[in-house]
Amino acid sequence: MKSTVIPIGPQHPVLPEPIHLKLTVVDEVISEVVPSLGFVHRGLEMLVDNRDYHQVVQVVERVCGICSMMHAMCYCQGIEEMMGVEVPPRAKYLRVIWSELHRMHSHLLWLGLFADSFGFESLFMQFWRIREKVLDIHEATTGNRVIVSVNTIGGVRKDLDDDQIEWIVSELKNVKREVRRLGPTLLDDYTVKKRTVGRGVLTSQQAIDLGTVGPTLRASGVARDMRQLGYAALGELDFEPVTEEAGDSWARCKVRFKEVLASIDIIRQAAEKTPGGEIAAKVKGAPPEGETVSRVEQPRGEVFYYIKSKGQKKLERLRIRTPTFANIPALLAILPGLYLSDVPVVVLSIDPCISCTER
Amino acid sequence: MFKMTPNILRNMITDKATRLYPFETREPWTGVRGELGIDIEKCTFCGICALKCPTGCLSVDKKEGLWVCDPFVCVYCGICVESCPKKCLYQDLVYREPADEHEKIVMKGEPPRKKKEAES
């Protein structure tokens, strides 16, 4: 029984971003996995050396295109905690509305890619057509489709009128109806179930030991969601983390599908309760000497920021640990024992966002 | 097995979801952050826009009265538009068109000291 080493290389039709996996294969069954990164490393953490702490918001937004607003929100929350700035309540509710819209557009993108990985291209196009409606909402309310750039230290930069909020809620009713129509097509299909049920099982004990986060962890039955921390008006809204028990690729798909529907509900609640008032607090001076830690739930999991300042306008150190960085060690436990042809689907089911991972 | 069929029949009857892009365009939404422009008559060359820019694409020369912007470095965030004290910067509703040469936008106006000398 000889073993061969096969690379699932940086370029692959199914992967949205470059990651390299060296698989040791014995007769089509995988026995060992070694992941390797470093293809899109841009060194963003060093850009902090030359910039004011206000300008760093624009740098941090560009770490990842899909979760860009939540990176900026996490950074702003860390600096606001260090400086003791009180964010007005209207800004907190607006931040919740925009971040849940971001979560929806990321999950719809992933559902489309997942359908495409089996070759189900028509469903891929349908999901992305629905996603265009969410991107239209972004463009109409903030001015840009993907990197929306609405956060600033002390609040948000743009306001929403009551007409716009009503329009958002009515557009989302259409989105909810269409997503509900497409869900059973993906989840109850015989072929899809044959390829995903029972593949890539991650038990809850393995998931906790390997430090996984996000929907990958919640699909194994552990109800841990950073939104339970209650940052930015989420403490006043009513929601439950979405979990599944099985821990295989089908369960991860179902968790993300249910989260889209849960986000629509959160936006509807927030739109009813948004108070009036200002949208940003004035911030002067520099952050005091010290360090702080801040965490936010992104579409892929928990992002962790460590900010250290020495009392001047330029920060000393900014450290970002993104959710895919924590989910990659899980591949060491999931992949051994599978067939070679299952690998692309299982790797896509943990939702790899490699440009976040190697900022 | 026939779960997708109602969707297919509905798609055959209703309008198309796409438009024939170069020939038909959509009205842009208000507030879209497009290409950057300046009303050079009102500019006093204070340099605040260049100081606040996160990418360093703007440079302002007070003596000569020059305002230079590099549209390929600009990320169209809109911070210069918000922080200009005379409100002379604005953003168009259309994005910058693709170009085959790297050119900067150079605008020359009258710096404030010369205006004062001309008046007195």
Add this chain to the structure above:
Amino acid sequence: MEAQSISVKMDQLLGETAKLQVEGYTFVAVTGVEIDAETVELIYHFDRDLEMRHLRLSVQKGVRVPSITPVYLAAFLAENEVQDLFGVAFSGLAVDFKGTLYTENEMRGQSPFCRYTVVASENGEAAGAGDNSSENSSGEAS
């Protein structure tokens, strides 16, 4: 954050992490901060039920640090990153990329995130010091 952080010495590191694992903490991240020309501070972050704990370790450049992968396997990626970018060597890493995770072969031995580089020789002792003052990338125009 001050209230939840403990400073440890190099021989106490594995003992403290084993204690945290028994109490049910999961591993979050490792941060490296360069303090001055000789020291790098490593901060280990752990989390249980939305509460965090931190362990601080001050390391001289060129000295080998014991790795925590025997206790938390998930830490191998983070420790490889610190090895590449700060030049701190770890002993006992479960999956060791030997400096090729982020940087390419020509850059091995330099630590791009530090302002002062110390070149480590094979047995982990400091061999020489050089100065990488950070080059000016585009920032505010004056």
